[in-house]
Amino acid sequence: MARGQVRVRGMNAAADLTSGSGKEFPHSSIRQLLVAVAILSGGAVLAYFTYADVSARTSFVGAVRPQQQLNLDFTQTGRIQDVMVRAGEHVKKGQPLATQDQAVAKATVTDAQSVLAAAQAKLAALQSPALSESAKQNLDLQVAKANTQLAGAQKASSDAVAEANTQVAQAQQAVTDAQSGYNADNQQLTALCRAGSTTDQTYCANLQAQVRKDASAIATANANLTHTKASTAQLRDTAASAVASAQSTLAITQNQRAAAGEPASPADVSSAQSEVASAQSAVDQAQHTLDQLTLNSPIDGVIANVGGVPGELDGTTGVHGFAGPQSMQAADAPAFSLFPPAAGATQNAGGADQHPLITLVSSESDAIAQVAETAMPKVKPGAPARVTVNALRQTVDGKVDEVIPMPIDQSGGVEYAVRMTVAHWPDGIAPGMSLSVVFP
Secondary structure (H helix, E strand, O other), X not given: OOOOOOOOOHHHHHHOOOOOOOOOOOHHHHHHHHHHHHHHHHHHHHHHHHHHHHHHOOOEEEEEEEOOEEEEOOOOOEEEEEEOOOOXXXXXXXXXXXXXXXXXXXXXXXXXXXXXXXXXXXXXXXXXXXXXXXXXXXXXXXXXXXXXXXXXXXXXXXXXXXXXXXXXXXXXXXXXXXXXXXXXXXXXXXXXOXXXXXXXXXXXXXXXHHHHHHHXXXXXXXXXXXXXXXXXXXXXXXXXXXXXXXXXXXXXXXXXXHOOOOOOOHHHHHXXXXXXXXXXXXXXXXXXXXXXXXXXXXXXXEEEEXXXXXXXXXXXXEEEOOOOOOOOOHHHOOOOOOOOOOOOOOOOOOOOOEEOOEXXXXXXXXXXXXXXXXXXXXXXXXXXXXXXXXXXXXXXXXXXXXXXXXXXXXXXXXXEEEEEEEOOOOOOOOOOOEEEEEOO
């Protein structure tokens, strides 16, 4: 190689392009330079198209949402008797979830059935041939026996009411006496043991202890009064039910005896048939009322929350004054709401002191995402989607099912809620899990 010639090799050729005395560039070096430039240019183009592809596939925030969420309460306000499910439990359609106190409703059904039986017996007797004398005498004996049973039931009911009134009066007097004792001792404590008093300190300490004991006695007496009222009310109901049953039995035997004479006229038969129909309607209504005291699951699903315990009141507005361990706290609320409540919405979502008794979600879940307005032109029902469950690090295929036209204002930007169906969720999915959604 001639003195002053420098051979430049490889990619470094691009770094030495200045002209200088004695430097030469062989043809091979020029070819290497052109190849390097082409590679750099191709890389830039590839990087551009890769960025454009990623930018076109912007990910949107979403969440797993059950297809249905139902707040369940009883149709009539009443005392909760039993709650048979717990949060997280899977239930089937028609499965009983909770019951209200059914004592009165069951007694009403029994009474209505007795009236129906009496009406049916009367109709059957009217439609039967006339009875023999011995049969009539037997019916007379049954009527007399029914009268005796009714008289006994009425006396027992009267005695039960009197006993109940006595027990309540005694319990009320105990409350009054306890309150009087407290007032007297507390007044003496205030008068003799105030600050700066010269009364013996031991005496004052004993007096303070007595006042605390009096306060405890008041609480105990009030609790006993409440229990006495409840137990005596049940006693009255039981006695009244026995009277109603005896009256129904008497009515049946009297109707049978009345129809045991001459053959009935068509008008009598028609009237008896009307009585049967009316009694049957009363039975159906009483049974319907009883059925309403059992809260059944309307769908297959999962219990999301239980908002009441036995002993509390529940009705169409929710559980009154619930403060139990499973009540939903503010931290349990979703991080963002995809469906802001419409003005004037009437769905019961619970209040400061009223909550749905049971919140039930369906077993099937959808994906819901908030999509920027700029992406909406290509998001149509039926469009494919790629749904990533962030917690599980798994991606599944979805399909746009519904686009909610209600805009969601997000700090100046507008977004829309998009619901997607997912045919096969990965194992471990749970409502509320966060999603990342891409529309290819």
